[in-house]
Amino acid sequence: MTRKHYDNAPISAEKFMNELWRYKRGSVSRRHFLGVTGLGTAMAVMAAAVPGLAPRKAHAYGEVGDKLIFSTWPNYHNPVNIEEFTANTGVNVQINAFGSNEEMLAKLQAGATGWDVFVPTNYTITNYVALDLIQELDLTRLPNHDPSAQNPLFADPATVNGKVYAVLKNWGTTGFIVNTTNIKSGPKSWKDFFEVTMGEGSGHTIVHDYQLTTIGAALLALGYSFNSIDAGELAAAEKLLIESKPHLFAITSDYQPGMRSGDAWMSICWNGDALQLNTDFPEMEYVIGTDGGEIWSDFYCITKDAPHLEAAYAFVNFMLDPYIQVREFASHGYATGDSRVEAMLPADTANNPILFPAAELMSGLEFGAAQTLTDPIRAEVLARFKSA
Amino acid sequence: MAATVRGVSSRGSWLTVALLTPTTVWFLVMLVMPLIVVVIFSFGERSPLGGYGGGFTFEQYANLPSRFTAFKNTMTYAPLGTIVCLLIAYPLAYYLAVKVDPRWKLLLLVLVIVPFWTSLLIRTYAWIFILGGRGIPALLEFIGIEGVRLINTPGAVVVGIIYGYLPLMVFPIFVSLEKLDKQFLEASNDLGSTPFRTFLQVTLPLSMPGVATGCMLVFILLMGEFLIPAFLGGGKVFFIGNALVDLFLQSRNWPFGSAVAVTLVVIMLVTVSLYMRFTMGGKTGRDVSIM
Numbered sequence: 173m174t175r176k177h178y179d180n181a182p183i184s185a186e187k188f189m190n191e192l193w194r195y196k197r198g199s200v201s202r203r204h205f206l207g208v209t210g211l212g213t214a215m216a217v218m219a220a221a222v223p224g225l226a227p228r229k230a231h232a233y234g235e236v237g238d239k240l241i242f243s244t245w246p247n248y249h250n251p252v253n254i255e256e257f258t259a260n261t262g263v264n265v266q267i268n269a270f271g272s273n274e275e276m277l278a279k280l281q282a283g284a285t286g287w288d289v290f291v292p293t294n295y296t297i298t299n300y301v302a303l304d305l306i307q308e309l310d311l312t313r314l315p316n317h318d319p320s321a322q323n324p325l326f327a328d329p330a331t332v333n334g335k336v337y338a339v340l341k342n343w344g345t346t347g348f349i350v351n352t353t354n355i356k357s358g359p360k361s362w363k364d365f366f367e368v369t370m371g372e373g374s375g376h377t378i379v380h381d382y383q384l385t386t387i388g389a390a391l392l393a394l395g396y397s398f399n400s401i402d403a404g405e406l407a408a409a410e411k412l413l414i415e416s417k418p419h420l421f422a423i424t425s426d427y428q429p430g431m432r433s434g435d436a437w438m439s440i441c442w443n444g445d446a447l448q449l450n451t452d453f454p455e456m457e458y459v460i461g462t463d464g465g466e467i468w469s470d471f472y473c474i475t476k477d478a479p480h481l482e483a484a485y486a487f488v489n490f491m492l493d494p495y496i497q498v499r500e501f502a503s504h505g506y507a508t509g510d511s512r513v514e515a516m517l518p519a520d521t522a523n524n525p526i527l528f529p530a531a532e533l534m535s536g537l538e539f540g541a542a543q544t545l546t547d548p549i550r551a552e553v554l555a556r557f558k559s560a
Numbered sequence: 561m562a563a564t565v566r567g568v569s570s571r572g573s574w575l576t577v578a579l580l581t582p583t584t585v586w587f588l589v590m591l592v593m594p595l596i597v598v599v600i601f602s603f604g605e606r607s608p609l610g611g612y613g614g615g616f617t618f619e620q621y622a623n624l625p626s627r628f629t630a631f632k633n634t635m636t637y638a639p640l641g642t643i644v645c646l647l648i649a650y651p652l653a654y655y656l657a658v659k660v661d662p663r664w665k666l667l668l669l670v671l672v673i674v675p676f677w678t679s680l681l682i683r684t685y686a687w688i689f690i691l692g693g694r695g696i697p698a699l700l701e702f703i704g705i706e707g708v709r710l711i712n713t714p715g716a717v718v719v720g721i722i723y724g725y726l727p728l729m730v731f732p733i734f735v736s737l738e739k740l741d742k743q744f745l746e747a748s749n750d751l752g753s754t755p756f757r758t759f760l761q762v763t764l765p766l767s768m769p770g771v772a773t774g775c776m777l778v779f780i781l782l783m784g785e786f787l788i789p790a791f792l793g794g795g796k797v798f799f800i801g802n803a804l805v806d807l808f809l810q811s812r813n814w815p816f817g818s819a820v821a822v823t824l825v826v827i828m829l830v831t832v833s834l835y836m837r838f839t840m841g842g843k844t845g846r847d848v849s850i851m
Binding site: 272274275277278279281282299302303375381383417420421422423424429430433434435546548551552554555556558559560 | 606608609610611626627629630688689692693694695709711712794795796798802803806807808809810811812813
């Protein structure tokens with residue numbers, strides 16, 4: 173990956189990420205991290221200009237209970253933030269990590285989850301509203317939410333029939349990660365991805381346990397839309413997946429352990445995870461398919477029957493604090509779509525190709541479509557592929 | 561006299577009813593009713609957004625062949641896992657019950673139990689790292705054996721099964737060997753049997769109840785296993801348990817999931833009753849003749 177455009181920046185992306193990991197691992201203090209990356213100055217200037225940006229004091233939250241059940245994705249939060257929330261409010265956060273939106277929907281549909289807050293993806297929200305599983309948000313209880321700062325491209329799915337049901341968490345892309353030490357042919361498209369899977373990288377590829385991305389990848393490789401629900405196209409995708417199955421290392425959405433241990437050489441990958449892997453293993457490169465891919469945004473939603481509603485609002489509001497969001501970014505590496513947060517990141521973050529793909533690649537990306545979540549054929553294709 | 565007898569018997573039957581009520585209620589509410597629901601669901605249709613959509617159809621049962629591989633895997637690995645567990649557990653249980661110095665017996669037994677203090681989930685997760693590229697294969701590479709792949713193979717699933725289920729096999733066998741009357745062995749010896757023959761004709765038959773119980777425990781649980789194949793098979797060695805998890809927790813096809821579940825229950829009932837006829841039946845006869 174060329175990084176020449178970083179050379180004149182005050183701190184290179186590489187150095188920034190290195191500092192960030194050092195901070196994350198606890199090797200350096202927060203002061204050191206903020207100082208060396210320039211974030212501290214940015215923060216101080218911002219905080220002075222906008223008093224609302226200073227970290228909230230404990231008393232700001234009042235009595236919000238002592239428990240919160242939160243369902244989200246793996247490697248998607250900064251533990252420091254969760255600890256700070258608990259320290260500030262006395263609310264203990266129980267975190268459940270999921271591998272797919274379908275799994276979250278299944279749990280919610282079965283009822284009585286006890287969840288308060290969860291993190292669904294753009295294409296699921298209209299379904300959750302239709303099934304009456306999430307509640308309209310009272311934005312006056314989320315003072316840290318600034319609608320004008322949100323990038324509408326990513327934030328729009330939060331509003332259904334004129335009502336706001338969600339607030340934007342992060343956005344990203346779905347491509348694939350390649351360990352270039354092992355795979356030399358430089359795959360550039362999903363077509364290449366499946367060719368390498370069945371050739372050079374046989375036995376070392378991971379696909380997600382997730383209908384949207386795994387079926388989507390196969391559809392793109394065949395030249396169809398990522399979101400297709402056409403029975404004929406899905407049958408072709410199923411055939412490709414089943415054909416490649418003997419060559420796969422695993423079918424799992426938790427692909428970081430396999431990539432890190434060196435067992436897997438290539439995996440369908442979300443870009444923040446790619447940034448995490450690329451930072452620790454520079455030989456791992458993130459590829460957005462020239463034949464397309466997914467662009468997505470994730471949201472915070474509160475369930476219809478949230479047992480700890482006060483804590484839920486307090487938690488979402490806490491997580492929307494731009495300062496907290498910067499720390500979240502430091503941990504997971506996903507962009508926010510919140511201009512207040514982007515202003516606090518080093519200038520060259522905006523040039524990071526893993527976070528912000530080139531325009532010509534970006535234009536080929538599709539948002540997941542609502543009908544893929546509930547389409548019975550897609551669900552059955554993935555289930556048959558796994559049980560084949 | 562007659563009055564007393566009647567008094568005793570009526571008090572006795574009242575007591576019987578009182579003692580059996582909690583079990584019966586539990587059994588009905590927690591087992592029979594859900595099972596009826598599952599059977600009803602299995603003849604229904606998937607609702608458009610997932611879940612159960614009512615109706616009456618045999619479509620779900622007609623779709624069963626699409627899960628043939630999962631049934632085949634379960635029906636292969638469950639008996640295989642049971643037999644391998646038995647082969648490993650029997651000598652271990654024999655050693656613990658018969659051979660070991662009594663001073664160490666308790667300690668060794670505790671060591672067999674200790675793994676149960678940690679969740680199977682966590683212990684199985686540990687195996688991901690032991691069998692993964694930086695675990696045993698790295699060690700093998702160090703001594704010159706390269707390119708060994710352990711994780712996400714059928715072998716890894718078998719290792720996980722043995723690790724997870726071994727104690728369930730050891731204990732029933734241990735108990736039946738433990739209470740084995742040593743006088744039988746002496747008698748056999750006095751009558752001129754070789755130790756090997758004594759083992760085959762006295763020890764082994766007397767420990768059969770333990771073997772049968774252990775095998776049944778392991779086999780039944782293995783038929784529903786999904787965690788080990790998902791973790792150590794990388795989702796590629798797919799059991800019927802995984803198909804069920806998938807149908808209920810991902811594709812939300814409850815009717816088809818119910819049909820698969822009902823089929824699994826039927827297969828299990830048939831297998832277990834055949835098994836009981838062959839093992840338990842034979843054993844009871846021999847027991848009686850020995851006594």
